[in-house]
Amino acid sequence: MLKSVYILCDESEGSQDPALPCLDDFNFKLIDRLIDKNDKSIFGAIFEYKGESLPNIPQFVIAFRGTKLKSKTWVQDIKLDAKCRANTPHNSSRLQHATNYVREMVTSRARGASVWLAGHSLGAAIALLVGKQMFKEGHFLETYLFNPPFCSDFIASLIKNESVNFGIQLTKNLLKLAFDRFGKDHQHKEAQANDTLAFDALSNWVPHIFVHPDDPICSAYIHYFRNRQKMLEMGLEKS
Structure with a gap:
């Protein structure tokens, strides 16, 4: 079709x-x-x-x-x-x-x-x-x-070394976590809490995603979920 x-x-x-x-x-x-x-x-x-x-x-x-x-x-x-x-x-x-x-x-x-x-x-x-x-x-x-485009982390698809890729992703997540903890005012945190509730509700909808590992436009999905799993295994779910 x-x-x-x-x-x-x-x-x-x-x-x-x-x-x-x-x-x-x-x-x-x-x-x-x-x-x-x-x-x-x-x-x-x-x-x-x-x-x-x-x-x-x-x-x-x-x-x-x-x-x-x-x-x-x-x-x-x-x-x-x-x-x-x-x-x-x-x-x-x-x-x-x-x-x-x-x-x-x-x-x-x-x-x-x-x-x-x-x-x-x-x-x-x-x-x-x-x-x-x-x-x-x-x-x-x-x-x-x-082959949906994964636009937020295009650079990850260009790095073939998994350890380097994971290190970059982990650093980015920890920096985001630090800014979230110490750099946001109360109003922004309240808005973020509402976004979290909306995300939790949306997580019940699961589309079927098919990607090609050699396609730089969509292969970042693979890196994202692989790195996410590694962080969960390391006990870094909050990041």
């Missing part, structure tokens, strides 16, 4: 019946497309299951493509990539459109039917944020993320 979104993006907007890979084999049909209002490119698509009712099969799948360096798409895609790098994708029109569409789908069109999210690369970042927002609003959407 993700491959189909890339194909749809390459097709002309007037094409109503593009050749999409293997959808018929799985009894899914394309029913709608998400279009970026700035460059008019297709960045997502919605598929509906038309086969026999079976357990663990979603009624709808909403899939989001990643970056395409084509003449029509590269400007808006790179802009959103930059927002992800700066941890500010929330104010992008594409993400807002995706969030509003998924919200309307799960609250009105789907009528209680299961809706799954999927995304690749930049599209995985969109699916992740949309899924998180839907969970905050009380809708648990099963979500599959392929």
Whole structure:
């Protein structure tokens, strides 16, 4: 389905019946497309299951493509990539459109039917944020993320020595802990406590993440969880 979104993006907007890979084999049909209002490119698509009712099969799948360096798409895609790098994708029109569409789908069109999210690369970042927002609003959407960008610790993916990588991460965490203990006023600590409660609630939503160890954009997930486990084993859970 993700491959189909890339194909749809390459097709002309007037094409109503593009050749999409293997959808018929799985009894899914394309029913709608998400279009970026700035460059008019297709960045997502919605598929509906038309086969026999079976357990663990979603009624709808909403899939989001990643970056395409084509003449029509590269400007808006790179802009959103930059927002992800700066941890500010929330104010992008594409993400807002995706969030509003998924919200309307799960609250009105789907009528209680299961809706799954999927995304690749930049599209995985969109699916992740949309899924998180839907969970905050009380809708648990099963979500599959392929090569999602891990933007907060890009340098970790470039360091191959695990001991050095762990040392850098541990130092960063201890410094953050020190600043948190001694450098924050009461009002900030109260806000942070509220954030912690929100995070604890959100931790019940677990997306499925697939990453490639040689991809610097997403492999930092591996380092993050590996280093986190080491800290837990060392009794440094508070850091």
